[in-house]
Amino acid sequence: MNQELKQLQPEFNQECQKLGIAVSEAQSEQLLEYLSSLFKWNKAFNLTAIRNPQEALYLHLLDSVVVSPAVASFDSCLDVGTGGGLPGIPLAILNPEKSFTLLDTNSKKTRFLKQVVYELGLNNVTVVNKRVQDFNHDSGYACILSRAFASLKDMTDWTEHLLAADGQWLAMKGLYPDDEIAQLDSSLQLVDSKQVKVPNLDATRYFIYLQKTQ
Template sequence: MSLAIDRQAEQLDAGIRALGVSCTTEQQQQLLAYLALLVKWNKAYNLTAVRDPDEMVSRHLLDSLSVAPHVEAGGDAWLDVGSGGGMPGVPLAILFPERRFTLLDANGKKTRFLTQVKLELKLSNLEVVQSRVEAFHPPVPFAGIVSRAFSSLADFANWTRHLGDEATHWLAMKGVQPDDELQALPPDFRLEHCHLLTVPGCQGQRHLLILRRTS
């Protein structure tokens, strides 16, 4: 491995240990293979504004894995809305091969990249769907719906309401705690928990807001 890849592997391993996430050596290798694909495709497809691979380890891989305990406590079928370059859906699909993850995005370039990731990493538990969220109608509700900087909480709830039910956990990954957005939540949604996330190597605040339907 090159020095850069060695450095990223060490950074990832240290970050995973700091998060307290259970991750095998093979899974770490898959995460680094995903990172390499993200770096390669980002040059042409503009998947993320982050260009430095070292920075991607903390801001994309470790940030995605920081919500792992809340996914582990949920059900089997998860939806990543507005997945973009695959965060947090791809890292979570690598970490939880026994669960199913649907990655939804309306952008064809991004879904082509995600399909390539699925094929190259052999992620049989991952499904890629190109669609606008309001036009997506799966046969059964998802156990969990996650978004990472996708939209306001009100839009997240309104646009995905039809994709879940009273048993669904909505996980919104945010920076600072969005008190103004919480005030604008639709009446049939409530905040169940707000967790302060500590992401190794990330500057600034990170919060996870868990929403539930009330009716």
């Protein structure tokens, strides 16, 4: 593990505790190992613009860890446009009893993710290198989540065929998306919205839950 990240582990554990999110020592180490691999592979694969370990701790790890309570009621999740595995990999580490599919069109990023899954022994993660429109899943997912993937309309239009009958979309937004919500089809409804604070970040985070109308 990157030694600078190793030194940040107590700080990371403390911030998780403040958030009320239970993280075991083994999970904490896995999360930091993942971030260490992200930095290592970044030199060749351009996975993130963030180079500073402490910045990445908050902007990548903790920004993903805060999502964990939001997926508590779902047994299967599809992370669309996962990129370097955010928030999918951290969520899979924190929720080993749930299954996660990480989908991205960038073959370099999915190659990195497959290596991370192998190195960390994440048996609950499947990595898929496809366009979302070309991907199918027989039973559908209980939750389809995205972090800066697309507008709410595009996200729901492109992934509707992948949602389970009673499933929900969960979109993470930096600003409350009034205009995007107004553009949604009448067959969709806003189920809930939550404002979330990430430690040491000025930016606001909103979790937007959507569902098909019955």
